[in-house]
Amino acid sequence: MSWILLVIGGLFEVTFTFCLGKMKDATGTAKYWWFTLFAMALLASMTLLWKATQTLPIGTAYAVWTGIGAVGTVLIGITVFNEPATFWRLVFISTLVGSIIGLKFVSN
Template sequence: MNWIILIIAGLFEVAFASCLGKTKETTGNEMYMWYGGFLACLTVSMLLLMKATQTLPIGTAYAVWTGIGAVGTAIMGILVFKDPASFWRIFFLFTLIGSIIGLKAVSHEA
């Protein structure tokens, strides 16, 4: 169950990073709404990460959390913010995904 919580926490990390990206594109009240979304997603992400680390090793949990955030944010950047999608960028995203799966596979926690 804590692995699912950790994955959800990582998705909220993607959401708070995406909210920051949207603040660059907006002004006025809309910008403050994105900042509010950032704070809300940041809070949820941190609370879920804290919950997951109650049973998962901190090193593994933090690495998986940041990995999900990094991969998800890079994908959001490509799809939403028109970041470049070069061969090497995609290649290293796949190696990062493989590393996240590897950490889960070698973890001895439930």
């Protein structure tokens, strides 16, 4: 169950970074709505990380949580914010995904 909470927490991390990207370009009331979503996603992400660390090692949980956030944020950047999808960028994202999976397999 802790791994599921951790993955969901990582997805909320992607959500709050997405909101940061949208907030950057928003104006007026829309900026405050994006900030509100950002704050809610941040709270959810941190809460789920905290819950997961009740049974998972903190180092493993934090590495997986940030890895999910990093991979998801790069993919959102490429697909939504038109950031470049260069060969080397995709290679290093792939190694990060492999590292996240590896941590899951070597953890208790």
